[in-house]
Amino acid sequence: MASILKYAGKYRRHIFTALALISISVPIGVVPYFLISGLIGKYISEAAAMADVVRTSALILICFTAKYILYGEGLNLSHEGAFGTLYNMRVKLADELMHQPLGEVADGGTGKYKKSFVEEIGRIELMLAHMLPEGIPNLVMPFIVLAVIFVTDWRMGLLSLASLPFGIIGMGIMMKSGMKKMPLYYESGAKLNNAVVEYVSGMEVIKIFGQTTSSFKKYSDTVENYKVFTLDWFRESWRSMSLVYAGMPCTVLLTLPVGAIMYYNGTLDLNTWIFVLMLDLSMSGPLTRVINFFPMFPQVDYTVKQLEALYSAEDVHSGNISELPESYDVEFKNVTFAYKDRDVLKNVSFKAEQGKKTALVGESGSGKSTAARLTVHYWDVSDGSITIDGRDIREYTFDTLMSMTAYVAQDNFLFRGTIADNLRMGKKDATMDEMIAAAKAAACHDFISKLPHGYDTEVGVLGGKLSGGERQRITIARAILKNAPIIILDEATAYTDAENEELITNALNELTKGRTVIMIAHRLWTIADADNIVVLESGRASANGTHDELMESSSIYRRLWQMSLEAGNWNIAVKEDSENV
Structure with a gap:
């Protein structure tokens, strides 16, 4: 977590404020169960009046409104903090790549870096926007509720723990399988990304030589391998996943039947039994949220480690001399x-x-x-x-x-944009006269002038709207403009x-x-x-x-x-x- 937050900068305050707001909203969401339990108790003792119902309903509405406001504002701040942090991470990654050996960066393949910049960093958004501000309060809340139940009746407290083994066993199985297969999953995903980028980039060649998606073996094999691997992992995990989702939130598994026996035997007060049942039910929501987030923790941890490894790749050596030399031999x-x-x-x-x-x-x-x-x-x-x-x-x-x-x-x-935008990569504050002079020197001014919008003509993705020779002359003009x-x-x-x-x-x-x-x-x-x-x-x-x-x-x-x-x-x-x- 610390390795992510160090990129948060000014957005760290947003994330921790969101955590505080949601931490307050979660216990407020449990209060209605206390109120309903008290109201039922009054009805059982025949001491309830319509005023009690109105008062309880009003308090529940207040709790709902307070949770709505706090939870909503918390999510708003957590998303601002998350996307601000992701922006910082992407800028940091781009900056690090600029200082790493360009040959090795080029060898990495565009699919790999597209996956890192978009998918892997994007996956961290889930942690910052949801897992941290929502996961921690929802994880802590069941422990607080269990403590209240144990204080109320230790026997019911033990019975309330009956569903936990389902979650622990199921999660243990999923974790064991996940940690073993996760590196292979990400590796197959990276290969798929590279294959897709290569397939789209080479579409012209593929069409000319009659290599359709089915006959272009490299592409189809990569897609097939990704599909087979992912499905095999799912088949291996679905039973343990079902065990967790079905068993862990079922907190009344033993408190309902065993509590009923204890009540009929006279060893458990009815109000206590109802109070515990309501608290057990109040834990189902937080536990479900925790279950949704828990499998994602190892994924995010693995993602962060991979990104950190990318960040920490050895840079090309550079010194601290900023003065220009006297000659340029x-x-x-x-x-x-x-x-x-x-x-x-x-x-x-x-x-x-x-x-x-x-x-x-x-x-x-x-x-x-x-x-x-x-x-x-x-x-x-x-x-x-x-x-x-x-x-x-x-x-x-x-x-x-x-x-x-x-x-x-x-x-x-060429970058996507206008011809002028690409020329100004050589000199960002270049005037039109300077660009025209460079273009004339590179023998491209004439064809640029004949284009519908001249120097403001969009070149398309990778300069695709221009011929190879036209693109080449513009890159030469860009170098001339730099005047290095x-x-x-x-x-x-x-x-x-x-x-x-x-x-x-x-x-x-x-x-x-x-x-x-x-x-x-x-x-x-x-x-x-x-x-x-x-x-x-x-x-x-x-x-x-x-x-x-x-x-x-x-x-x-x-x-x-x-x-x-x-x-x-x-x-x-x-x-x-x-x-x-």
């Missing part, structure tokens, strides 16, 4: 990086000087993108260091490092056609003057004019130099260049053939 010094027991980079060294373009080339899987991502601190290096102006990037604060770098990946990403001194282009022109690629390349040539540029391109002629080209082979830097120097000294680079030319000629040939058809 980036240097890899004997960098080794292993990911999931696989060596990706091995003792790589090169320098990207300010005002010059440094290109990374190599076959697929050679480590080009990994090197680019390490520059923006996607992960911590396993060995060696990456420096800016001679200082390890791990010594800078997170915000300072991010302010120095602009990263454009081949997998472009270090620019990393990871296949930044992958989705542009030849005409726009030339325009963007020319714009980037102007943009990169005086800046440090690290670029990766699958079409090698776009980086032929780079000041330094680093050739990566199986995670190692096998050669570096200018294009002309590498054509002389590196057989690997010559082969890559030839393959790139052949790919370009093939594309040209295809275009010519299509025009002749």
Whole structure:
């Protein structure tokens, strides 16, 4: 509980006020049973009058009204406190993810984080809004009532406990099964979430290749496994669950029949018997509420532990230096990086000087993108260091490092909103003139101007209303707008056609003057004019130099260049053939 309340902040007062109000309302709800018991006693002794009925009815109405007001206001405050706390938790989780290795976050899958942000944190709302303010008073109240019964007649007190073993045994069975199966249940739920996200995201491919929901085996198997597991758990639990729900609230199980025998034998006063029966009945409501909440405690406890583990995942290392460096030379010094027991980079060294373009080339899987991502601190290096102006990037604060770098990946990403909203991710206070200038530099102003609402055009979810090339150019414009001194282009022109690629390349040539540029391109002629080209082979830097120097000294680079030319000629040939058809 303490681990949740530490996120409550100013909403802690709401939660504890709600607990106090509901704690008062619960015993008020028991008072009518005392009043009715007293009235019945008067009727038995023939001492009751109509005035007693009116007075008792009025007092019951007052109790009902007071409980209604207190309980309602308590629930109102508990929900305000709960949703305020959930807001704080979601903000905290998002902030923690920002400081964790982005590579590991990406590997987690969107389904996993959607489940954490929405479902698992949402489950805590039940605890804060209901289980805490309602569960504690309803749990305490039966003990108070039992104490009154024991004081009244200890024999009836023992008889009133007869239903408790049903609850204890049933809950024990459910707890034993639940603690064993809960991790597997949440694991299957996470797999289901990931499968659904993957299925919806890949709908185009699934349709093209005729993979319906029944034939797309990965999706259908995951759904089936979740269904089978959940039903098996329910079948295992339903008997013990029924035992708890049917037996525990039945507090008159023995006080009614045994009390009747004791009354007829003359060992129990009738008024005492009726008084105890009424108190027993008053416990049924609170006990039912406790039963509803009790199985949820281990679920919430497990959820909190999982979220805490997510929060406490090791961050990428960052320091406390917030001053910007004097120069922006980036240097890899004997960098080794292993990911999931696989060596990706091995003792790589090169320098990207300010005002010059440094290109990374190599076959697929050679480590080009990994090197680019390490520059923006996607992960911590396993060995060696990456420096800016001679200082390890791990010594800078997170915000300072991010302010120095602009990263454009081949997998472009646009947020749901307008084009202007997405451009302002690069500079939140950018003027329209600044956005237009950046868009022109990225060769996207013309197509934006032709859209119905121009820069106020909605791009849709993940930029789905735009083509891949249009999205790519907007992400480049966003990076240009940021005006960072270090620019990393990871296949930044992958989705542009030849005409726009030339325009963007020319714009980037102007943009990169005086800046440090690290670029990766699958079409090698776009980086032929780079000041330094680093050739990566199986995670190692096998050669570096200018294009002309590498054509002389590196057989690997010559082969890559030839393959790139052949790919370009093939594309040209295809275009010519299509025009002749």
